[in-house]
Amino acid sequence: MLERTGENKLIKAGIVGASGYVGGELLRLLINHENIEIKYATSKSHKNEKVSRLHPDLYGLTDLRFSDKTPMEVASDVDVIFLALPHGTSIKYVPDLVETGVNIIDMSADFRLKNPEKYPEWYGFEHNYPDLLNKFVYGMPELHRNEIKNAKYIATPGCIASSSIYSIAPFLSLSLDSNIINVDAKVGSSGSGSGLDESKVFSERFNSIRAYKPVHHRHTPEIEQELKYVSNKDIKIALSAHSVNMVRGILTTSSIYAVSDEIKLWSLLREFYGNERSVRLIMDKKSNYRYPDPKTVIGSNFVDIGFAMDNYIKRIVSFGAIDNMIKGASGNAIQSMNLMYKFNEYESLIMPSLFPV
Ligand SMILES: NC(=O)c1ccc[n+]([C@@H]2O[C@H](COP(=O)([O-])OP(=O)(O)OC[C@H]3O[C@@H](n4cnc5c(N)ncnc54)[C@H](OP(=O)(O)O)[C@@H]3O)[C@@H](O)[C@H]2O)c1
Missing domain, CATH: 3.40.50.720 (NAD(P)-binding Rossmann-like Domain)
Incomplete structure (x- = not known):
């Protein structure tokens, strides 16, 4: 042993x-x-x-x-x-x-x-x-x-809450154009536990991308609570959760409506997380994994965070990837x-x- x-x-x-x-x-x-x-x-x-x-x-x-x-x-x-x-x-x-x-x-x-x-x-x-x-x-x-x-x-x-909070919180010191933040969550099957029900049968689950909770997801109030704690802003979270063809892992993609630029956004992330050992900022544009991807955190205690600036819509698209069970x-x-x-x-x-x- x-x-x-x-x-x-x-x-x-x-x-x-x-x-x-x-x-x-x-x-x-x-x-x-x-x-x-x-x-x-x-x-x-x-x-x-x-x-x-x-x-x-x-x-x-x-x-x-x-x-x-x-x-x-x-x-x-x-x-x-x-x-x-x-x-x-x-x-x-x-x-x-x-x-x-x-x-x-x-x-x-x-x-x-x-x-x-x-x-x-x-x-x-x-x-x-x-x-x-x-x-x-x-x-x-x-x-x-x-x-x-x-x-x-x-x-x-909660798992979706974690990925969302980690990847949104650093940007809330910006002046926001909307207090609504959209969060799209993609979740592996282990996120719903080991209990059995028909929707988890292999032939139903495999190759499916299922919007299992497009509105009123239970993690909404805890995300809002913690974002208020961080920023003192009353943020509303519009969360839609999908189960995807993975066992472990979560990717959250959030739209934060604000005007900014890449240099400022990187500095916000660095300021917010400093030397946190469990947080990785993903910024290698030549990598196959230029944005956070659950595939690169499975089995670890890391949360990977990254973003893209959308100058057309004036939004920050921020990403969080975690192993939901770690x-x-x-x-x-x-x-x-x-x-x-x-x-x-x-x-x-x-x-x-x-x-x-
Ligand atoms: N799965 C994830 O990714 C994840 C992430 C974050 C948080 N969580 C939370 O963590 C908790 C556990 O999640 P899980 O995914 O491990 O669930 P799970 O696989 O369904 O396991 C829950 C365990 O609790 C025991 N149990 C069920 N009802 C019980 C009762 N009334 N009294 C005593 N024991 C009872 C069962 O064991 P026995 O029947 O063998 O006793 C069962 O194996 C949940 O609250 C979940 O929301 C889960």
Whole structure:
């Protein structure tokens, strides 16, 4: 086994919902984390099975088996608990979990929005814990690093939201001609999780580009919330999401209506991101990949950002590309955890993408 033993590990972690795609990715990244011992990986439907049966990338790397412990039982024996559960599910456990003193990293949307009134409209349930919403920090290290360092509870950003926020935020200091920003998102199939439904059958999904959420996508309010945080502007996001013929990866293409020029836009990007190690600015005009492309980030914790200036329409077309399960989920969760525990921020997260995929 390559897995490090518990002897020198400082922190015990539990992953609830570890049979899912994001749970599997957390396992993959944490298994060799310098400071983390994975104490529990829970699954109701795969109790006692080896995690590598469901996540074959872990075959030969760990003897860990799924446990059917409840989140409360897990919390009683770990320092940090990851909730990789569907939205509307974490909220059932979190109020009790906070009483235990455990640190919580939630992968769902249940604690991302500061305004509880947004939940009925966008998620279809009443949020009855406004105080808890204020205790959760939005787990995007590049925007909230100092808050995350002092946080006990993290709400990890959504995948489309991440790609959109990273690629739009730097340009908002410009004077905008419209407060509406159009976002076209192209999403690989893993973005909708491992649950089965007819639309995911191979013959339905393969070779299809499906506008699965052309309007009213749930990530809209969190994108608007974070862009307001960055710019103090009331931006409206017109988001249309398409599922495309990939397993992993997201590309967001956004139209930001403003007059500018390339030199200014590059300087805004450099100013905004400085030396952020997980952010890459794509600017090689001779490359086959002159604009961000999910193909070049798959398997990594990078977000690639680039743009084109449209002088005809007077808009910036900005691009963000991420691996939805890493920088769009588990990568930001682990980066946040590393900050919370004052570990090396990038422990277990610095790896090149797979290329070609
Ligand atoms: N997929 C992505 O790219 C992505 C990106 C960012 C954020 N997220 C968010 O991360 C969370 C997990 O996503 P995912 O893609 O990993 O979903 P998934 O593949 O469907 O996995 C969710 C897991 O949660 C467990 N579960 C389901 N209902 C439960 C319940 N009522 N109580 C306890 N456990 C339950 C299931 O495991 P058992 O039945 O085996 O117990 C299931 O394997 C979601 O909130 C999602 O929105 C996903």
